[in-house]
Amino acid sequence: MIFLVLIASVLIAGVTVYQYREQSKDYHQDRLERKEEQIKQSISYTLQSTTYPVITENLGLIFKDEIYRIADVQNVNFNIYDLEGQLIKSSRPQLNNDSISRCLEAYLLNNLKESQNKRYVEDNLVAGNKYQASYTFITDQKFKPIGILNLPYYEDNSFNSMELREFLFRLGGVYLIMFVIAIFLAYFISKYITRSLATISDKLHQTDLTKRNEKIFVKNPSEEIGKLIDSYNEMIDELEQSAAKLARSEREQAWREMAKQVAHEIKNPLTPMRLTVQNFERNFKPSDPDAKVKIKEFSKTLIQQIDMMSSIASAFSSFAQMPAQQNETLNVVKTVKLALDIFNENYIHFISEEEEIIAKLDRTQLIRVVTNLVKNAIQAVPEVASPRILVSVVSDGAYVKISVADNGIGISDEVKEKVFEPKFTTKSSGMGLGLGMVKNIVETYKGSITLTSQPDKGSVFTVRFPKESEKK
Numbered sequence: 001m002i003f004l005v006l007i008a009s010v011l012i013a014g015v016t017v018y019q020y021r022e023q024s025k026d027y028h029q030d031r032l033e034r035k036e037e038q039i040k041q042s043i044s045y046t047l048q049s050t051t052y053p054v055i056t057e058n059l060g061l062i063f064k065d066e067i068y069r070i071a072d073v074q075n076v077n078f079n080i081y082d083l084e085g086q087l088i089k090s091s092r093p094q095l096n097n098d099s100i101s102r103c104l105e106a107y108l109l110n111n112l113k114e115s116q117n118k119r120y121v122e123d124n125l126v127a128g129n130k131y132q133a134s135y136t137f138i139t140d141q142k143f144k145p146i147g148i149l150n151l152p153y154y155e156d157n158s159f160n161s162m163e164l165r166e167f168l169f170r171l172g173g174v175y176l177i178m179f180v181i182a183i184f185l186a187y188f189i190s191k192y193i194t195r196s197l198a199t200i201s202d203k204l205h206q207t208d209l210t211k212r213n214e215k216i217f218v219k220n221p222s223e224e225i226g227k228l229i230d231s232y233n234e235m236i237d238e239l240e241q242s243a244a245k246l247a248r249s250e251r252e253q254a255w256r257e258m259a260k261q262v263a264h265e266i267k268n269p270l271t272p273m274r275l276t277v278q279n280f281e282r283n284f285k286p287s288d289p290d291a292k293v294k295i296k297e298f299s300k301t302l303i304q305q306i307d308m309m310s311s312i313a314s315a316f317s318s319f320a321q322m323p324a325q326q327n328e329t330l331n332v333v334k335t336v337k338l339a340l341d342i343f344n345e346n347y348i349h350f351i352s353e354e355e356e357i358i359a360k361l362d363r364t365q366l367i368r369v370v371t372n373l374v375k376n377a378i379q380a381v382p383e384v385a386s387p388r389i390l391v392s393v394v395s396d397g398a399y400v401k402i403s404v405a406d407n408g409i410g411i412s413d414e415v416k417e418k419v420f421e422p423k424f425t426t427k428s429s430g431m432g433l434g435l436g437m438v439k440n441i442v443e444t445y446k447g448s449i450t451l452t453s454q455p456d457k458g459s460v461f462t463v464r465f466p467k468e469s470e471k472k
Contacts, residue, residue, distance in 0.1 A: 001182045002183060004182075005175065005178050005179050005182045006179070009171075009178075012171065013172075016167060017164065017168075020163070020167075023160070024160045028130075028132070031153075032132060032134055032153045035076050035151060036134050036136065036149070038074050039074055039076070039149065040136070040149065043138055043149065046062065046063065046066050047062065047141070048141070050062045054141065054146065055140075056082050056147055059147050063088075064089070067080070067091045076151065077090070078149060078150060078152070079149075079150040082147055083145060083146070083148065084109075085103050085108070085148070086102070087103065088147065104148070108120065108122065112135050112136075118137050119134065119135070119136045120135045121133070121134045122134075130154075130157075131153070131154055131155070132154075133150060133151070134151045134153065197228075200225075200232060203216050203232065207236075214236075215233040215236055216229045217229075264437070268368060269306075270309075271375075272301070272305055272342035272343075273301075273305045273306075276298065276302060279344055280294070280298045284298075297341075301341065307364070308364050308367075308368075326362050327362055328360065328362070328363060329359075330360075331357065332357045332366070332393055335366055336350070336391065336393050339374075340374065340391060342371070343374060343378070347381075347386075347387045347388050347389060348378075350391045350393075351392045352392060352393040353394060354395060357393060357394075357400050358467065359400050359465060359466075359467040359468075360467070365441050368437070368438075369438050369441055369463060370402065372435065373402075373438065373461050373463070374389065374404060376435065376461070377405075377459070380408030380410075380459065381407065381409075383409065384409075386407075387406070387407065388407050389405070389406045390404075390405045390406075391404050391405075396464065398466060399464045399465060400465050401462060401463070402463045404460070404461045405461075406458050406459055406460075408458055409456060410454050410455040410457050410458055410459055411451065411453040411459055412455050416451055419435050420436055420439040420449070438463075442463055445466060446466060447463065447464050447465045448463075448464045449462070449463045449464075450462045
């Protein structure tokens, strides 16, 4: 209702302004034509009563004094030009002749000659006011053109403008009253219509999946409201059933996710253990003078991975939690090198400008982060002719930065945002939990992990750990 009142007021105001302008335009056009016709009749009468031959050369003599009398009677000034556009006589005083065009422009003469009714009206603006000038031929008794009559006409719209302002002011007052009435009517009608909906709205706001929801009961509802209440009550019944199914499904899904996570975590140390055993079996020689050292390193690596599996099993016994952080002061450069020893690929390279970068981190979780990132890089380069993986460790102020770069297949922009999500993977095998686990470990230390990648060129994973870690 309010909208309709506003639209109506704008439309009527626009139509009123348009109507006043058209009315004013028609009024001035009719008045100009009447004045022009009256002057032409006076000129025709003068030409009939003159003793001079009615030719162009005698117009100045014929209207020497008569032009002032006609202008005084008709209360309008006018000018007479010859057929070439030269000024012959003007009814204006000699003092103002400087403002009168003494020679008509060529386009005026052409437009006058080409017009069907031998009449041309030019519109101009003078000092902000509309100014019209009509041009028509003066003919003799045989209707032969002997001169040109020019009638200047200045439009005076002050009266019409005043009337328009008064009308719009009154119209605005009426519509202001209508607007206030429309506001009150709209308010009370909407309250009347929605009184039954208020109860339904309150119940909808109180609907909660975590508790039992009450049904709606309204006395003598209308047919439409009754149908809405019945639909709501049916929805409440279905909602309770769905909530029970959802809770059961969420519990089952949680256990499935936990089982997948534990399987993935156990698989992580098993793979390097297998590689270590194979490498030891292939390269170990009993006659080697460093045999005891190699056996010691081999045992140390296996014990580390076994301890990792043990910690995972212990954590799972406490409702499948990730192993708690055991922060210790360690050399990150040395630990990362140790994590890379389990890989036999000759295209894996390690660089660090420093021999020692000390930070407080969990050794097991740091190794897990590095091995997961390197395994991810290895899986990205099987189809590359000259694969290369570069692992670097640098000190970055209060942080230690570990980067794993490869020249593999890369990752598209559409996939970048999803690579750290659990269960997301672009590979044909695996459960896609590795990078998600890496992100969780990094965020636990209030660190950050970023990915830079270009398809068919490679990827770079960069991890930043604070040297003085602080648990969340």
